[in-house]
Amino acid sequence: MTEEQIRSVYVELGARIKQARENMGFTQDILADQLSLTRASIVNIESGRQRPMLHTIIKISDVLNTSLKELLPDSHTEEADPLPLVAVSSGTDIGNIVSDEIEVNDETKDAILQFFSHSKSKS
The missing domain is CATH 1.10.260.40 (lambda repressor-like DNA-binding domains)
Incomplete structure (x- = not known):
């Protein structure tokens, strides 16, 4: 605030x-x-x-x-900016998107990469 x-x-x-x-x-x-x-x-x-x-x-x-x-007054919190929407083509390196577009710690980055790898293998 x-x-x-x-x-x-x-x-x-x-x-x-x-x-x-x-x-x-x-x-x-x-x-x-x-x-x-x-x-x-x-x-x-x-x-x-x-x-x-x-x-x-x-x-x-x-x-x-x-x-x-x-x-007590109602709380009026400003909404955080939503995460940027990133169009991902089949050749895009997900690791670069995570590290360049979204600030996350290494553990979160690894979890995101694992999720995308798992999703990609099911496609």
């Missing part, structure tokens, strides 16, 4: 905490007292400026009678 994506997660977490707090009818002072935090910490958590530790997030969910799932 990029720093911007991480920041976005904490901003969303803070907004969800604020909404849950308001749904309970709590002020920031009340929530701070329940958590043994300062009001300033609650302000900063709700704005996304402070990144609470996991145990603090768990305590917040308990005090606000809400699930962690409701507080």
